[in-house]
Amino acid sequence: MDADDVADELYALPPSEFIAARDARVAEARRAEDADAAARIARLRRPSLAAWASNLLVRGARTEAAKLPELGQALREAHRTLDPEQFRELSHQQHRVVAALSRRAGELAAEAGQPVSETVLHEVERTLHAVLADPDAAEEWARGRLVKTLEAPVGFAGMTPESAAAPATRRGAPAAPPAREGGTPSRERARDRERARERKRTVDRARSAAEEAEAEADRRQRELDRAEQARQASTARAAEATAHVKDLETRLHEARTAQREAQAQADKDTTTVREADRAARQARKAADTAAAGLRRLSGSEEAGEETGEKAPGRRRGGG
Template structure:
């Protein structure tokens, strides 16, 4: 029995999942307002089965389209790299690394969200305030979760994402076309133990370096303090020598003054005695005068 034309068309046009993803990638690269018409035109070129699958592709929200635009521009690679580092730090329970990566994540998400809005506006697409929030939330979800990152990096995002625990089934309606597998499973226990041991050794080396640097700072401070004290001691010794020399000079002058004072006192006593004798002699002479003279 001859096959019908529709059956031949469906057989010849039957597209694989990869073909559908390629079609979806082309459609989701278009601005949202052009999506529906372009999708329907593309579906009209296919057989019934594939046309139906293409028509099932949903129009992306503006926020989802902007995030996909950022993916195509290559600006989310750093965020995804940071995502892997963040998960590694979580596995190793490295609190210091987690805190630093958290700060980096927040700065990177805000920067990428701003760049994404600029890209959209350059492409002639207006981004509302709520869409800006959805863009930042979606980029943050990609940084925080491997499955969300996988969905975002397809460049075929349909709706925005919010950070949380994702299973592939949770994201099946977030992507137009197929959803690739989630990030590779964690390394085997031996590799993980080796990685943790390496990190522990690195932490111990950093702590030893910090302890050495702290000891060297304290030694330098002690040496500076010792030098100040030695300088002060030398100054005081010089001052003491000066004071001793001054004291010796004062004592010598005191001895001279004492001798001179004793000599003056003796002369004063002799003169006092002489004056007393002279006064008595004068008094006696006056008494010896004849009466009436």
């Protein structure tokens, strides 16, 4: 399994589908005994909505997105050479391009079934400004696997919507710094550097807190996914057991019905046996009586025959 291909596939999905799809891919890699791919995929983090919408531009608006790093390079060159006129022109172009790409990201998100808010689109714009300001950020964005909003380097003027190049007194010359009340320029620069450092520390703390919150959200999502899988499995087992109980109840009802019918037939047959037994005894008794009568009659007849033969002889002997 190619972990890079899987990563491209996962980061194209809406964030709500990311965790389940990632875990399924991890399980698939483990079944294939590809431990390296399983470990790499398991480390992939779910993107924020703004990061996902920014990734959509890399995939769904390649032509428009390709212009952004080129514009960023031109802006950085103008900043390096202190060409205010060119910088001002490029800054206007920057705002148009960023606004157009932000709108396109919103359209792509809606087409993917996950509309995003203006707040999310504002974070997309922050990422695009970071891409303009920082070549490393541009390279990271171009991979289409952002997990959080990118931030422009602190102190790099002209890379945010609020900045703009100041007009110069002549072409190629930097504008004069604005007058400050109180303090020397070196002290002011020191305070500016300290403020910039403090802003960076604040951003770093906020980024760390956001990463921790994202990690906690991922952990909770995994717990929810596991609980949902367990619920589905137990629900399926309960449904199977319910069906089995219903089948047993049906068979028990049928068995009880058969038992009642068999008992009724047995009772009926018992009555028939009793009546037949009584009739047989009566018939036997009658037969015995008839036999006894026959024997008596047979004995009387034999006795009569014997008596009738002897009587005439006696009469003859007497005469």
